[in-house]
Amino acid sequence: MQQIATIAELARIPWKEFVYRGRPAILVQSEDEIRAFYNICTHDGGCCALIGRDLVCESHGARFNPVSGKALSAPAPMGTFLTKISVRIEMGAVFVD
Numbered sequence: 001m002q003q004i005a006t007i008a009e010l011a012r013i014p015w016k017e018f019v020y021r022g023r024p025a026i027l028v029q030s031e032d033e034i035r036a037f038y039n040i041c042t043h044d045g046g047c048c049a050l051i052g053r054d055l056v057c058e059s060h061g062a063r064f065n066p067v068s069g070k071a072l073s074a075p076a077p078m079g080t081f082l083t084k085i086s087v088r089i090e091m092g093a094v095f096v097d
C-alpha cells in the first residue's frame with residue numbers, strides 16, 4: 001500500500017501527480033470525491049492537470065471529467081475514459097495498493 005497524499009494536502013491543492021506501477025498517475029479531489037487515474041490521455045498519451053473543474057490534457061487540450069474520467073472534448077475520442085486506479089482513504093490519508 002502506497003500513501004499518495006493526505007486529505008489536508010488535497011484541501012490546499014486538489015490534485016497531485018504520482019507514479020503508479022511505473023506509469024504517470026494523478027490524484028484529484030472534485031465534488032467531494034477523491035479519484036485517481038493513470039494520467040495518460042486517451043488521444044495520444046499526454047498528461048492532464050486540473051484546470052478549473054476539468055482535467056485538461058497539456059498536449060492538445062482535451063478535457064476529462066475529474067470524477068468519472070470520461071472524455072469531454074476532442075481530440076480525445078468521445079466515449080473514452082482515463083483509466084481509474086482504486087484508492088483507499090484511511091486515517092486522513094489516501095492510499096493506493
Ligand code: FES
Nearest residue numbers: 041044046057060
Ligand atoms: S494527447 Fe491529450 S489531447 Fe492529445
